[in-house]
Amino acid sequence: MPLLEDTQRKLAAFQAKVRDVASTTFPYPEAEAALRVIEDKVQERLDSLTRLSGSSSRETVVESCRTAVQIIPIYLPIVGFCLRSKNINNPLEAYWPLLRLSRQLAGEGCQLILSSEWQFSPYTYLQVPYLTDYVLIGLPASESSNALLLPLAGHELGHTLWAKEKCSNTYRPHVYAKVIDLFLARWDDFQQYETSLKEEEFEGSLLGLKYYQAPIDWALRQLEEVFCDVIGLRLFGAAYLHAFAYFLAPGDPAARSRHYPHLAQRAQYLALAAAKFKVSLPTSFVDQFEEENAGNQGLDSFQIAIADEACSQLVADVIAQVNRLGEDRSLPDPSGEEVETVVENFRLLVPARSPTSASQVLNAGWKAHARTDLWSEYEQIQDDRDRVLNELILKSLEALEVSARRDG
């Protein structure tokens, strides 16, 4: 049957590509280990197809082929991600400090693959089957060598922690209650779209579910993004805010995703969290972001407004939870009192001499970035400041790892 043979060929071709990539040299071993896991899973699918006897029904073969081939779209992007982790333009010295941070947050079994993406968004693959212990962090390829953007990895680590802590389960009942309350509080407005429902029947009815299920899902996704922002802030302090603004400001008012709070609102939530963590807000931080709209009208707009409000009402809980997580895991203080020492090192054109955390180094990096007079006496690097600062930051992160190993 051609379907069976074609499926086997597709799987074999995919497996050959995985082997091909796995056989190359990686800067760190995790990418190869992940590829070997994928290769084994492809082999399992091939074996399952081989076991189909000649007497299997057409339905069985079709279903088996459909199931087996699903592995390719799931893992092909991961294979590409692993391949790109070899790129020397990635901030390779940041690997160990980020791995230590990942393990401090998500447990000792955590593995890290640091790579880049060909889309202009920091990206993480969430809960990839059979690779659940892997944190996959990829900055956009055009910015992947920019060490100042490393704090954005904090947001991606947040997604791992959200899953690890099963935060969806924790927050879903609260989101559910908020969304129902908001529908009932705005019942008159809702009746523009649905008149056959009564208030007292809304929560338990299938028709009601049709209206409130989506806002619950959106609000939960929004809350996850807020959680990840707050984790990034808790880990990297003001450096996260600078990286966030560099990367996202001013935003596109017409490109609102319902899975995120609108950008100006995210900035407001970060300002709230910054006050809680005693992190100084960069000048005009919130004002840099344009208000976005969903570009939708009618019911869709109404539902998004409910999701936004439900998320907003739970932000304080998220900030408090991240604060507790930071204390439980003894995360370094993000307010960065020792940052000036490192800035002074950078002024003398040397990496951090005794770095204590990646956060300290990255905050010093942003402070040095803002000081245009920092190297006025070094004429030969006036046109090369960004490169030199990048070198100093990455070398400082390497020094952090060397100290950790040497001093136990």
Add this chain to the structure above:
Amino acid sequence: MLLSSKRIAELLDDTTSDDPLVITPGPRTEDLRDKGAASIDLRLGSWFVKPRPRRLSTLDVQSDVGQPVSDYTQDSRITKTYFVPLGEYYVLHPRSFVLASTLEWIRLPSGIAGYVIGRSSWGRRGLVIATATGVHPRFSGCLTLELTNLGEIPIQIRPGLRICQIFLHEVSTSSKRPEESRFVGYRTPVLGRIEPDKTARSLWTNP
């Protein structure tokens, strides 16, 4: 005057100077004081740059003219860069040549210059390190090392190994603004450019 390791330790411990001697990750200065030698060991870093012979028929220095130092080194048409993390190794095959960098970032103050030389224990195994080894005052960055295996057996070299040593000298007529090094602020090996000077150009110009 050649600086003793005790004097070097004193300079490294002075964290208040606005023109300091810095070596980071630094040697333990208490070890330096006890050592009684006149040099500091430097370790191999993680970055290696190898020429791509397949892409180069000849090395024409005239083609370097006007190119920024960083662009030239990172030009992937003529060199290939490797990153070898701590714990891994790079194999240097017989008669092959590679640029490497020191693990340490070094900053020399205005009144101090340095000379980098190999370690005899490596030399006896065929590994020759650095042939252009002067380090000018106010240099700041990781040193580029030129490594060649003159032996007949491939050599594994690992980041973190003590690979060379630097001797530091006081510059007798210390100037606050000596000639600036072009290779300031690099953590990876720098190929640099060989730009023919005015005299060379005049010699090449036919009447």
